[in-house]
Amino acid sequence: MKSKKIVLALVLISNFAFAQKTVRLTSEYGSRNEEIQNLIDFEGVFIEKLIFENDTLNGKYYEINLQEYKDGNFVKNTSLFDASESDFFMIRGSKLSLKFYFKLEKEKLKTLIIGKNFESKRMYFDLNSNTDDYALKDFFGRNSELTLRLTEKGNAILAIITPTIHKDGSSSYCEVAQSDVMPEKLGEHFKIPHYFLITIKFK
Template sequence: MKSIYMVFAIFCTPLLYAQDDVKMHISTKVNDQNMQQIMDFEGINLTQFNFENKNLQNAFYALNIKEFKDGNLIETYRLFDGSESPIFQLDSSIASFNIITKISDGEFSIGLRTSRFASKKLTFPLYEDTSRYALKDFTLNSNTLHVSLTKPIHLLAIITPKMNPDGSGSYCEVAQSGVTPELLGKEFDIPHYFLVEMQFYTNKGANSKPQ
């Protein structure tokens, strides 16, 4: 009997992993060069996200903005909550949306857009010089990552750079360090930054309702 349980565990573990695994693709490409120049001038970024997993059918998602100061989480803001209306429920195994951000004139603004609906726009004051903030994702050498269906997903960070002894700064070293995003401030002495975090919610299991 014990050997039967062992065989069951061996074959079920990869299956459960596959059900939980979500393919995430990120793109920042804007095909219109003139539009890209205008966006650069205005401090606007558009990041496209695409998620694929058969268990996304009938699921919904929520996005939070987490603000950190002096290495500590000071506030969490809800950008979008898909549980507010049935219209937000996913009708296929694919979820797609754009996140639009603007960093300009001492403020950071963010909103979500899809082909069917849009979130509210949130705006936050910046405590450092505006030119020091940059939008970064957590990809390394690929625009496609595999993330969890049941755990929070870190999408973007709005950060100031890690300062090097020679006076230069590095953004990529921070975002692509592999350090847990909630610990970036303490690890790299970043006084103020934001995280964009999302989570899927299904009608199954513990992740059925946003917190």
Template structure:
């Protein structure tokens, strides 16, 4: 009986520690308006909103970066937004939503982030493959939510080209629906060029 009680106490403590270190992340992709969604796809624009929820978000700031990989190697890392630069951007509740805009056009990727009462500067990156080969993907797979570890930097989005099979067909889902670490995707799936968007809470 004592062993059972100790086990219950251990599980309760473990769950409490886990909840203090993690927050829930959900997403909303594109537009609910079908015509607008079709237009954005036609124009090479991808939109995804990430929603973070957890009491331990209150008082934290966040840094969002984009990391570029070519031929399986990291070649660049750029800060898209640094909320630690001012207390104005500090989270003052148990939730925060960020909307990411990506535009693929004329051989370049344009990125901008919008949050509550702010938007980041537009950042541009050169594309080395056909612009129509790139697509925005997240790491939810078939899940409706993910737990984000507040103690580390988390990969949340990817702009990738497909994994090409021996028969010439390509697959995007195979790339992001895998246990392979984001920084290893290029080498594992033979992807020549891709980007990973990360977020770190401080």
């Protein structure tokens, strides 16, 4: 009987530790208005709202970075927004909602993040090929939500990618984003010459 209680206690501790290191992630893509969405697509704009939920988020800060990869190699990491710069941005409650805006124009990627009562600085990054070759992808696949297992180095939540090209000349974006390949290995595995990852780190 005593051994069963010990096992149960260990299971509860393990479950608690797992919950401490995970976040429920859901998303809302673009606009629900079809005509507006068509216009957004035509203008080369991508919009995605991500909602992070867990009671342990209360009182935490977060940092959002953009990582650039070329020919399968990591190039640089750029901070898009760091909430720890002010207590004003501290998470208050169990939910964090962030809306990400990306615009592809004139061989540039423009980024903007909007949260509750703030918006980030607009930033620009060079593209390696035609703007029409790039697309925003998340890692949900066919799932309506994800359980994000938090890591100390941060978690990839979005990707701006070019497609993988098959031998017959056809291409695919979804094959890349919905694969089981680690985000930082996408370029190497799928022979993608250039892409960006958006990561988030809670602290």
